[in-house]
Amino acid sequence: MPQQKDIVKIAIQMPGAYPQLIQLDQKKPLSAVIKEVCDGWNLPGPENYALQYTDGVQMYITESNRLDIKNGCILRLTKAPGRCAEDLYKGIQSSDAGVRCDSLKELAGVSTDMTFAQEFISRNGHLLLVKIVEDSTDNVIMTHTLKAFMELMYHGIVSWENLSTVFIKKIASFVNAKPTDASIQMVSLDILENMVLSSQSLFLQVKHEITMERLIAHLQVTNQQIQTKAMALLMALLQTAGDSDKQVLPLFSGSVQDEMAHHLYVLQSVTLNHQELRMRTPLDCYSQEQRDILHGLRQAAFETESENSLSNERRRSLCAKEFKKLGFSNNSNPGQDLVRTPPGLLALDTMFYFATRYPDAYSRFVLENSSREDKHECPFARSSIQLTLILCEILRIGEPPSETGSDYHPIFFSQDRLMEELFCICIQLLNKTWKEMRATQEDFDKVILQSYGATHEDFSGLFLLCFCFKFSADMSSNRILISRGGNKGEVVLGCRFRLKCRWC
Known part of the structure; x- marks a missing residue:
């Protein structure tokens, strides 16, 4: 008999089926738990399924994080990370534009999960996204692709160093362009910031490609999310550069959000510290x-x-x-x-x-x-x-x-x-x-x-x-x-x- 402290009472959902109320034995292997759930719904191939949170960050349940499950949690039976990665890898290459777009949109959502990201990257899915960015001209496709790429890179599984010059130029072009799709510009600014902070060689490439006038223009728009991303990139450039690379800074006025205020504070501190020598x-x-x-x-x-x-x-x-x-x-x-x-x-x-x-x-x-x-x-x-x-x-x-x-x-x-x-x-x-x-x-x-x-x-x-x-x-x-x-x-x-x- 399992001890009471190892038992968690939870609910498990699946679209089109009645929820199951189970007592999860935390000492039992997760694969055995999933098999029992699949048997309850007469589902074959339990290895193709996994458990996932339904609220907040919809993260996969793994052996390493299962102890975070509390009494009353609601989980969902869904595709296993490997199966999901394989399906999306094929979907984003579909000849059907609708399937391709839907797959990229779903990919942007599930890529926040480390377990999924490892599966997708193991199939070189991130390189496929780079190729889509280089070739695509559709704004909707581009938005979902860039978001998915950024979410995958956040996990630090692969290096930023392997990105092509064509890709870097394309991302920089979105930042240098006059006001266009805000979603594309925000994620492009985010990508460039991470490039600058990752290595000196990428810093030099980004510095060469970015038009400072356009970057400063982004700091003066009313969209505070773009302001914040632009400030983060400018701060990264300043932190990585020497004194000779310091640029003329614009005036900020009015109320700003907490994240933006922090970036302004750090930029101010870094710039004033140039006087330290x-x-x-x-x-x-x-x-x-x-x-x-x-x-x-x-x-x-x-x-x-x-x-x-x-x-x-x-x-x-x-x-x-x-x-x-x-x-x-x-x-x-x-x-x-x-x-x-x-x-x-x-x-x-x-x-x-x-x-x-x-x-x-x-x-x-x-x-x-x-x-x-x-x-x-x-x-x-x-x-x-x-x-x-x-x-x-x-x-x-x-x-x-x-x-x-x-x-x-x-x-x-x-x-x-x-x-x-x-x-x-x-x-x-x-x-x-x-x-x-x-x-x-x-x-x-x-x-x-x-x-x-x-x-x-x-x-x-x-x-x-x-x-x-x-x-x-x-x-x-x-x-x-x-x-x-x-x-x-x-x-x-x-x-x-x-x-x-x-x-x-």
């Missing part, structure tokens, strides 16, 4: 290029017409004096201030960007502090290094994206140089805070903590504001111009980042 690289005092950038900061801030006529000693003395006014702690060798990592060379990048992108604001910052008493000067370089470090922390540069993260910032997708632009705004906010607090050099840490908050709460408030709106900075008037839903306004930058917003 610079953040973790110290300045090389022997690099002529880096020395030139440092002197470029000095020359952009101070008059240097007569510098060439000075003696070497006098020139060194003048340079040291001007680097001190710029706020470098080691004014005789300012590169030493940038040896610490993080922020390393990233701090040099942000300072140079501010000086070259907004020269008037940069000069005003330096000259304004030069006119103050020495003890009240806001040290530009020291502040910039600390500010860059804080930006790295808030933007989580260097941290791998979370598997469940979805906290993306829409403004990221409209700014090519988000890190640098935020720096330009915040360094001026810091200077304004410094001036209104009448701070001294000894107050540096206090100003940093008071301005940004020990937990970055105030500073994050500025980020939250900027990320919620499209914005542009007016560096001459300490204002951030913002817009939302057709309304325009401005944010007046106040002391300690207390922001006053008024809509026009």
